[in-house]
Amino acid sequence: MSLLNKIKGAKKTTALSNGQINVSYEELIRQVSKRTAFLSSLNVKVIAISLDNSIDWILFDLAAQELNLKCIPLPVFFTSTQLGHVVNSADVELIISLNKELALNADTGNVDFISDFETTPLFAHMLSTSGNAQYPQKTQKVTFTSGSTGAPKGVCLSTENQVLVANSLKQSIGLEAPKHLCLLPLPVLLENIAGVYAPLLASGEVVVLTQDKLGFSGSQLVDPNTFLSAITQHQPNSLICVPELLILLVQAASSGWEIPKSLKFIAVGGAHVAPELLKQAQYLGLPVYQGYGLSECASVVCLNTPSKHDIETAGTILNHLNCELENGELVIKGNCHLGYLNQKDTWYAKSIKTGDIASIVNNKLVIKGRKKNVLISSFGRNINPEWPEALLLSSGLLEQCVVFGDNKPFCCALIVVNKNVSKGKVSSLFNRVNFQLPDYAKIKQWHILDETMSPKDGLFTQNNRPKRMTIYSRFEREINALYTSQKDVTLYANLMA
Known part of the structure; x- marks a missing residue:
């Protein structure tokens, strides 16, 4: 069942906001329907979203899910070579973009799509394809890792994969109608699932600002003051951070930045977080909770929460998962990805070997390090x-x-x-x-x-x-x-x- 089917209570409260426009749940459903009709008219099966964080990004994502189209979010921090690899290997037929011209593939034409929420039209680029892409059955979303090498792998997920995690997070975190401010790019699966789907399932409000309004250029934060001002202005209940952003929040709070009283839950993940940093954050009044996850399990695997918090661990394993250790390596069962795009030998696995050395204490995970040499930056990017x-x-x-x-x-x-x-x-x-x-x-x-x-x-x-x-x-x-x-x-x- 799609996420939209789970939130069709047609509530009049705000579902999405960009700081200027508020979209109610009732209007969200209407706008998604408008986009499903548009996508249906183009008769495509594989689409890619190449947009900055915006209301439209979420609406097209939900529309693709409603139609069970294969949806590929294109990360803003990929190089043109990496984007070309993604588009070609996935046989993308349509790219939704703010740009009139694309240098990734030979266009067979483009269609203007005038959005209710953008000052400029969105362009629907129709692409020629080879027809060689191989997808596992039930694939709805393909999330490409940041790429430990130049050719990132596509993790294939079903709608069920995604909604199951979002629902577990809603239950675990326990915030009613939270106001969540998206800090990470929406193609980052963690923000997509935990920052959009989970708050919507909890009848909350999702605030989406373009990356420049958050002080980012690409994947780098270049204007910390803009970043902090956005949090102060929008007074969210929840945020998702990578360690580098948490360091900024701690430094800012230590220097006199007033932490919004609205903040109740700041999830931090993507790379290891030192317990000392978490302790300092809590001492300053930042409600920070560490988690752990991977794309192959539709993002989050375990999470600390206000009701179950152990600063020395990555948190309690989510209810829909089982975790085991094999020679010290963490192995996860339940809600596994469908496999990797174009790699049939990986399809329909019953368990995921994470490559992480870990221990399990009272159903909580302690992550000790990587089995291989892949580096994970403090921004959560994998680099070989x-x-x-x-x-x-x-x-x-x-x-x-x-x-x-x-x-x-x-x-x-x-x-x-x-x-x-x-x-x-x-x-x-x-x-x-x-x-x-x-x-x-x-x-x-x-x-x-x-x-x-x-x-x-x-x-x-x-x-x-x-x-x-x-x-x-x-x-x-x-x-x-x-x-x-x-x-x-x-x-x-x-x-x-």
Whole structure:
């Protein structure tokens, strides 16, 4: 059953708002019907939404769900290469966009769609397709991970997958008619499910502002004051943060920012959160609760709540899931994704091996670390360090390169430079490579080592692979210095100036 069928009480209270326009539940249903008629007239089966956070994003998302169309949210922080990969591999037939021109595929035409909520028309771009995409049965949404490499994987979810999680969150959190302010981009599954669906199921109000009105450019926060002002202005009951945004809230509250009395629940997830940060947040009066999840389980797996809170854990496992440990690795059963797009060997799995090392205490999860080397930035983006490393090493200017950035706001690198290569050439190399990378994977700082790392000193294996943890331990002081000196880290220092 679609989400819309569960909220068809035709309430007159506000369901959606963008700070200027309020849409009641009754009007929401009417507007979704308008869009289902529009999409039906185009006779398409696979659509993509390429919009900033907006009322229209949510309405088209719900319309696609009503029609059981395959819907693919396009992340604003993907590069054009990544977006092209998504559109082509998924055989997208239609893209809803604010842009008249698209550079991702040859258009067979576009249709103006005049929205009631936008000052400019939305464009419905019809695309030619290969017809080769392979979807598991019942696929309704395909969420593409941020991509630990240049070609992100598409996680296929059914409507049931999504609504089940939203309903569990509604019951677990227990807020009646909450006012939720969306801070993360809506293509981020966590915001889509927990920030839109769950509040609507609880008869709440969802406030959606464009990313620039929240102080963001791409996936990066560039104007903290705008971010804080939006929270103050809209007085939400709930928010969803990644650790980097929580750090900002803590720093701001410590510097005199007045925490809205309306706030009752701030969920934080996407990457590990230090207990010390959570304790500091609570001391300042920020109602922060850590959770854990993954796209393959339609986002949230466990969550701390006001009634069940343990700051040392990632929270209580949601009722519809079962979690087990296999050799220390967390394995999840129940509400598994349908599989990965175009990978038939992954379809209809009964359990998900997460790659996370964990323990289970009284039905609560303690996440201890990643089984593999994938980095998770403090903005919640997955990055395979071998991706930027390969781009840098392919230049021939560097002898060695090891990238770090786990639980950090950006990536850095330790490098060994080949003889007769100037610092100017190294800087130009990083500029060229960063141009090819999405902003969450760019290497913003690097440190040049004086000597080559080798198996002899225990830093590399015999087959020339870096021992990352050993290298980190050996050069921890140098790596930490890259963060403490970088202006991005101190961006928030003048918040209240």
